[in-house]
Amino acid sequence: MRIGIAGAGVMGSIHGFAWQKTGAEITAVLDKNKELAAPLADKLGVPFYTDLKDMIPHIDVIDVCVPTFLHHPIVMESARNGIHVICEKPLARTLEQGVEMVRECRKNSVKLLPGHVLRFFPDYIDAREAVQRGDLGKLGLIRLSRESFAPRKSKDNWFLDYEKSGGILLDLCLHDLDYARWIAGEVTSVYAKTIKSDNPELACDHALVILEHKSGVLSHIQGSWSYPAPEFHTKFEIAGSRGLLTHNSDDSAPISLHMHAGKKDTAGKVAVPLSPLENSPYEIEIQAFYDHLEGDSPLPVKDSDALAALQIALAALESSKTGRNIMIPELEEVQS
Numbered sequence: 001m002r003i004g005i006a007g008a009g010v011m012g013s014i015h016g017f018a019w020q021k022t023g024a025e026i027t028a029v030l031d032k033n034k035e036l037a038a039p040l041a042d043k044l045g046v047p048f049y050t051d052l053k054d055m056i057p058h059i060d061v062i063d064v065c066v067p068t069f070l071h072h073p074i075v076m077e078s079a080r081n082g083i084h085v086i087c088e089k090p091l092a093r094t095l096e097q098g099v100e101m102v103r104e105c106r107k108n109s110v111k112l113l114p115g116h117v118l119r120f121f122p123d124y125i126d127a128r129e130a131v132q133r134g135d136l137g138k139l140g141l142i143r144l145s146r147e148s149f150a151p152r153k154s155k156d157n158w159f160l161d162y163e164k165s166g167g168i169l170l171d172l173c174l175h176d177l178d179y180a181r182w183i184a185g186e187v188t189s190v191y192a193k194t195i196k197s198d199n200p201e202l203a204c205d206h207a208l209v210i211l212e213h214k215s216g217v218l219s220h221i222q223g224s225w226s227y228p229a230p231e232f233h234t235k236f237e238i239a240g241s242r243g244l245l246t247h248n249s250d251d252s253a254p255i256s257l258h259m260h261a262g263k264k265d266t267a268g269k270v271a272v273p274l275s276p277l278e279n280s281p282y283e284i285e286i287q288a289f290y291d292h293l294e295g296d297s298p299l300p301v302k303d304s305d306a307l308a309a310l311q312i313a314l315a316a317l318e319s320s321k322t323g324r325n326i327m328i329p330e331l332e333e334v335q336s
Contacts, residue, residue, distance in 0.1 A: 001021070001024040002058060002059045003024050003059060003063060004030060004061070005061065005065065006031075006066050006074055007030070007066035007067075007088075008029055008031035008040040008048070008063065012029070014118040015065055015086075016044050016063075018280070020285075021283055023294070024061070024290055027046055027058050028047050028049055028059055029046060029047075029048040030052060040064055052077055056078070057237065060083065060084065061085070062074070063086045063286075064086065064087040065088050066080075067158050068069045068166060069164040071087055071097075071101070071182075072092050073100060075104070076104050079101070079105045079108050079110045080104065080108065080272050082110060083102065084110055084222075085112045086112075086115060086286075086289050087306075089115050090313065091303075091307065093165075095331075098310050099331075099333055102303045113285075113288075113289045114301055114302075114303060114306030117175075117282055117285050118175040118179050120273065120282075120288065121177070123247055123254045123255050124247075126180060126255060127183075127236065127238060127247060130257070133245070135242070135257065137241030137242030137243070137246070139184060139217050139238070139239075140240055140241065141237075142184060142217060142218070142220070142236070142239075143219075143220045143235075143239075144219065144235075144236045145223070145233075145235045145236070146172055146176055146233075147222075147223070147224040147226070148172060148231070148233075149228060149231055150205075151171070167196075168194065168205040168207050168225055168319075169192065169194065169207055169320070170310075170317065172225065173209060173316070177221060177309055177313055178308075178309035180213075181213075181308060181309065183303070185213050185215045186213065186215075186328075187214070187219075187328050188212050188214050189212045189327050189328060190312055192316035194320040205226075206223070206224045208220070208314045209222075232246070234249040235247060244258040280302075307331060308331070311328060315328055
C-alpha cells in the first residue's frame with residue numbers, strides 16, 4: 001500500500017509519521033511550496049511533487065492535509081484515478097463540494113475516511129459507550145466546549161480568510177458538532193451566535209451553538225480562539241435522567257460519572273476508566289484506515305457523517321449571520 005501525503009504543513013507531518021507506524025509505505029509528498037515539501041519529504045525519505053498528476057502514478061492512497069478550500073479538487077482528481085482518500089476535516093468548504101466529493105468516491109469505489117479525529121479519542125469514545133449502555137438513562141442535554149489560541153496555519157495565514165476556511169465554526173467547533181450528532185442522533189435545527197475580532201492578526205473569535213436533535217436532546221457547543229498560546233482546553237457534560245457524565249481535559253481523571261440517588265444507584269461521583277492511550281488519536285485514526293483498507297474492518301466515521309457535520313456547521317454559520325434558527329433538511333447522501 002503506497003501512501004502520498006498532500007500538504008507538508010503541521011498536519012501533513014503528523015499524518016506522515018503516523019503512517020510510518022503502519023504496514024504501509026509512504027512514497028510521496030505533495031505541496032506546491034517546495035520550501036515545505038522538501039524538508040518533510042527528506043524526513044520521510046521520499047520524493048516530493050508540486051503537481052498532483054505527477055504524484056498519482058506512485059500512490060494507492062492519498063492523505064489530504066492541505067487547506068480546506070483545496071480539498072475538493074484534490075479529492076475529485078484522486079477519486080477519478082481510483083486513489084483511496086483520507087481527508088482532514090472539514091471535508092469541504094461548501095456542502096455542494098462535499099456532496100460532489102462523496103459521489104465521486106462512491107462512483108469509483110474509492111474508500112473515503114473523513115479526518116474527524118475526535119471520534120478516535122478514547123475518553124470521547126468511552127463517554128459515548130456509556131450513553132449507549134444506558135448508564136445515564138434518557139439523554140437530555142449535552143454541553144461541549146473547546147477553547148484554544150488563535151491559529152496560524154501558514155505564512156500567508158489563509159485561515160483568516162473565512163471564504164477559504166469557514167472560520168471557527170467550520171474548523172474548531174466542527175469537532176463537537178459532529179460529536180454531538182454521534183451521541184444524540186440527527187440534528188433538526190441550529191442556532192448560533194459568534195463574535196469576530198476586529199484585529200485580523202488575533203482572530204479571537206467566540207462561538208455558541210445550540211442544536212436540536214430529532215431525539216429531543218439539546219446540545220450546546222461553545223468554541224473560542226481567545227486563549228493565549230499554547231493554551232488548549234476541552235470539556236463536556238452529558239446529562240440524562242439517571243446522572244451526569246463530565247470531562248475536563250485539565251483533570252487527572254478526565255471522565256467522571258455523577259449518579260442520582262435511587263434504589264439501584266448510590267449518589268456520588270465515580271471515575272470512569274479510560275481506554276489505554278498508547279498512541280496518539282491521529283495514529284489510532286491512521287491505523288484504523290490502514291486496517292480498513294487491508295481487511296475492510298469497520299470505521300467509526302463515514303462519508304455521510306462528514307457531510308452531516310459540514311451541513312450543521314454551515315447552518316450554524318448562516319444562523320450567526322442572519323440571527324435566525326436554521327432548519328436542517330434531510331440530505332440523501334447523509335441518509336444512505
